[in-house]
Amino acid sequence: AQSVTQLGSHVSVSEGALVLLRCNYSSSVPPYLFWYVQYPNQGLQLLLKYTTGATLVKGINGFEAEFKKSETSFHLTKPSAHMSDAAEYFCAVRNLYGNKLVFGAGTILRVKS
């Protein structure tokens, strides 16, 4: 069975500081990996995804993530946090042959001015 672990349910950074949100997954087959962002009372918006090819993936709003197979990780980073980045972030995995997404529990990002 697939699973996703997001380390840290809450992360707080200062505006302009590095954002690092951690995601580790387990999957017995090659995974597709996703990061979604959820603003209050809104649905999930795709930030970026890894399917095949280049392991460093760039997404919207300056976010990027690197797929590291040896570490079974897909951590999300952004060099400089902006106040508008405050939201909840979800990492998800889908295997090559399946359809449903398996989500982590989410990380709430707080950005301090």
Added chain:
Amino acid sequence: GAGVSQSPRYKVAKRGQDVALRCDPISGHVSLFWYQQALGQGPEFLTYFQNEAQLDKSGLPSDRFFAERPEGSVSTLKIQRTQQEDSAVYLCASIPPRRLAGGDTQYFGPGTRLTVL
């Protein structure tokens, strides 16, 4: 429409009442998913349709939950005899055909927040 739409956005039900939640996927999207998101948790898979066929319903928590998509477009998630533990946000997502760009990405609606009193 431009995105996945869901209605109602908010629903309050008394325990024991039946509810129906609607999802309108993006036009042309053949695959449709339902997820349940409890407070403070990530979404959890409920069921999956390809066109009108329900191919996976392994995530439905009990036989009180029923989903349909009779014409392969709009889908309805029905919960019978609601219980307090059914309180959650119910999310719908759809996927473009695999042959198109982005055919591996689920596009989510805003969700329906169900509160069972």
